[in-house]
Amino acid sequence: MSYWPLVPVLGLAVLVPVLLMGIQRLLSHRNPSIEKLAPYECGVTGIGRARPRLPVKFYVTAVLFLLFDIETVFLFPWAVLFRKLGLFGLLEMGFFLGVLFLGLAYVWRKGALEWQ
């Protein structure tokens, strides 16, 4: 299998950001000031701590999202090679989705999808 087509892709991936950031460096204004660097809170100087301890509910929601998002990502290669993999692919992916579906059912029953 030839991997040479990846080289121009990598080259573009490096070249485009360098070009954009370079043009921005040349052409942009640079005018920092204290107020500009202050955090935005609708025009008022904010009070309170910047890093309070966040409730763990945020973490649970984020992790669940991540899990199911990765599951969705795995579906894409299967969609591309659907015909080639045939029945074998269906059974394997069916097993994979089944395991994750059991996980979803568990999470749903436990109430982790509710906010409170």
Next chain:
Amino acid sequence: MAMNSRPLDAGEPFMLTSVETALDWARKNSMWPLPFGTACCAIEFMGAVGSRFDISRFGAELVRFSPRQADLLIVAGTVVYKMAPILRQIYAQMADPKWVISMGVCASSGGFYDDYCTLQGIDQIIPVDVYVPGCPPTPDLLLDGLLKLQQKIDTERHLELA
């Protein structure tokens, strides 16, 4: 739209005029307004954004309420002394290049509220590029102000090389 018909200033490098013009063209046709709407003029601004007057014809469709993402501050409505520090901070937090349209007579000069609490014109605290009179100005007058601002941008020099 005449792209290359501006005479050079003294000392302006010749090689960069097209770049300058291209930048001006890009900037003026894609202004992202921050509607600092306080009073009645804000409703007429909403009318300008609506489908009858349609500000997005001129590229200024994406209203952004965060100063980090906007480059045109439209002060629409009366600014009172209590609000003045907020306006100053919002203006300061916008990234350059930035422009200000003072919409309505209250923002331009205090309007008919010459009293103890109203700022008699926002130009006392921030620099203004275009003043749009009216109480409130009709949306087409605001669009005229936007066009004048676009003409003004054509005459500005932005590049700071060398």
Next chain:
Amino acid sequence: MTSFDLERARRLVGADLVAETPSLGDVVFVVGRSGVRRALRALRDDPELRFDMLMDLTGVDRLTLRDRFERFEVVYQLYSLWNGWRLRLRVPVPESDPRLDSVHDLWKAANWAERECWDMFGIRFDGHPNLKRILCHHEFVGHPLRKDYDRTRGQWCSRAETLEDELALAHEREQARARAAGLDPADAEIGERLLVNIGPSHPVAHGTLRVLVELEGETIKHAIPEIGYLHRGFEKCAEKGTWNNVVPYASRMNYVSALSNDVAYVKAVEKLCGIEVPDRCKFIRVIVNELARIMDHCVCNGANIVDLGALTNFWYLFTAREKLYTIVEKLTGIRLTTAYTRVGGLAHDLYDGFEDEVRAALREIVPYVQDVLKLIKRNRIFLERTVGVAPLSAADAIDYGWTGPVLRASGVPLDARKRDGYYFYDQFDFDVPVGENGDAHDRIMVRFEEIFESIRIIEQALDKLPGGPVNTSNNKFVLPPKRELHRDIEPLMNHFMLVMFGTPVPAGETYDSFEVPNGELGFYLVSDGGGRPYRVRVRPPCFYAYQAYPQLIEGSMVADMAAALGGLNVVAGELDR
């Protein structure tokens, strides 16, 4: 509307009743300040009189008035919701010792009203939990509505207030509640909460409202509103010109329905003058008020729903509003902030073709509103975000002084148009939509229903519109037609007096109210007999509505803030004046 048992009221006030100064059909008691709290409580709790609503609380500086008891007066406007009776209490407050007992625990509505009275006049209210400025900024020195404060003396403000003091008070209250319930206050971990300032420049804040919220995760533990970011000094500016010069200022209060404010103001002045406007004028005022109602509800609901994320409805409702803008522009000369009415009538009569254009526009508006309703009525997301969100019971709503669609959404069928029947409203056939749960969903739906009811009223009014003059026949109040000025001396004299010295409003005082789209817009006017107003107090419906906002959102999630705020239709021009 039957009048109430005066003897009973007198007995309840008792020995503190200093005098009675009835005026123009209003019942007015002058009450000594030591007994005012007891008298108010008695009037509120009396089972027969039931003055359960504090409509307004304000101050008057009677420095240059000849008839007065003391320099200051605090005026309470009481309203009996179930009977429709009104009672005014004037409490003289001496300049040497401007103190009075607070009634914030009798009516929640009094909390902010007393703060405003302190801000504007310097009258202290003993027992108030947090007597600080509410409209002027925190660095302001002096009390602007006092007669000796120079109107044009502005004072700069260097930075916005951090609101830490109010937050500390809220924490104290929370910890006291925890201790009373037997819990350890340290468990709440107040120091770990996130403070977010949803400030005056924010899309959901509808202009110039500021709320400091303390969050625990997504739940709002405390919300501290701050207003005054559009305090433009309406009441002080009203004192500088003549009575008619106030009309443009009045338009710009609730600027989304400017025509309603115009009508409300001149109706109050005409009550003070004792003049009647012709029937045609009344019908036209009804028509423009209802047009303004449609426009206001379109904006309010459009903005409310767009805050929830549904942008299409905003465009539909604004296009409906644009159709009415064309008519208003043709009628008054300006789209938004009209100044169409004058004391004694209107600026000018309707233009030819007005009726046909209004009917055509209303026919065009109906499908827009119906499309919006089709989009949201059974929309799962809309229902989840508004049903059960920010409810307020009827009892609380009355305590806060709510009026208008928000009160009707909480289940109280109070509509001044039906109750008082002024301007021929009793002859029109229309319903008053009333909600059940008082949540955000009801507030939106009540406003949509009111749009359709307003359309009914306008059509009936156009059918019944009589001919005739639009201005009162009393020539002292209305500018005569130009051609008469060049013929006779009397119209010339009237014109001269009116322009140079202002409307000849007799000395006295009155309170009159009008059902504007937001609720009851009341005007308490004090005149010294000259052509210039002595005191124009506005009773703004959204001031009292917004005061309940912390109670609506504390305990809910951040996302519910938008649904709750949009339903209150807080227009900063009216809130801050």
